[in-house]
Amino acid sequence: MNQQLLKGHSRLLIMAALNKRPMHGYALSEYLKEEMADAFKFGVGMLYPLLHKLEKDGFIVGKWEEFAGMRKRVYHLTKKGKKEFATKTREWQKMSGMIGKLVLEYSV
């Protein structure tokens, strides 16, 4: 699949994953890799800067927590993040519905 399709939706994907449960960076990268079934390559090099950007914007918050005897930075979705996720999800559903309709209407 075209990797360019991932751009613009990376934040939504991260928020969707964190909405399911709080995760640290490694767990998040493995989760996304598994869920996308290798259709998209969500590089770790892209993941952490995005996480920091989301944290700066106030959508997620990172806390240092004990995880299996090791200290890890676990990210949680904030209230603001949950609202933003709900908004983006509605927008995505509307957009994908419209695109799907157009594509099916004009497909051979």
Added chain:
Amino acid sequence: MAENVRYDRKVSFRIFCMTHQEFLSTFTKHLYVGGTKRNELIHELETHLEELAPSESPVVKIGNPRHLARRYNSEHLGLLGSIGFMYSLPIVAVLLAMSWLVVQNDVVIGVLWMLIITFILIAPVWVSIRVLQMHQAKRKIFLFLLVTPLIATLTVTVIAFIASLYNVRYGWVGSFFGGQPIDPPEGIGFQWWENILTAFNIVWLGYFFSLVIFLMTSGIQKLSTRGISIFPKKKK
């Protein structure tokens, strides 16, 4: 390294074969973010590396550590703050030289203009950003302070010398930036060394004031305990 990993030719083999420690070390070296944030970012990446098996290549799993550090710099410091010293040197040098070249016809006005541009606009902003937000080794800081005015001096000297060869004052050069071209009075020529000396004095005066501002901001930095110090720590 895992046996089934295919070598990617886009990355040099040396980087491809990095150990976890080398990866972290390279990342740390190119990370310009300073203060407590720096420790958090490094520790977070360290915890990610701990999850990887020793045989797994961190470059394959995470990417080039230098590029990763650049993305972090861009994210946390913005465009201005993430420019490395090697790129910022010519930028600052050109700014210093250009500000002098906009001079009209008067050395006094020229010096004043240089003082305004360098001390009030460029040096405080530039040095403050560098010291308060970034983490740099001592030698890089002094390299910045020594090489930048040298590049500026060289640039200005060359242009002043060329202008002198045509027996005009530096106002001729200033005409390229909107000033009025000035021809010397008939029969009188300007000594080439006068222009160069003036240029030299202006730039080095700018350098000394930049150094003063840098030391002042370093002192403030040390008091605010951000952990950046240009003085060696005494061993207990």
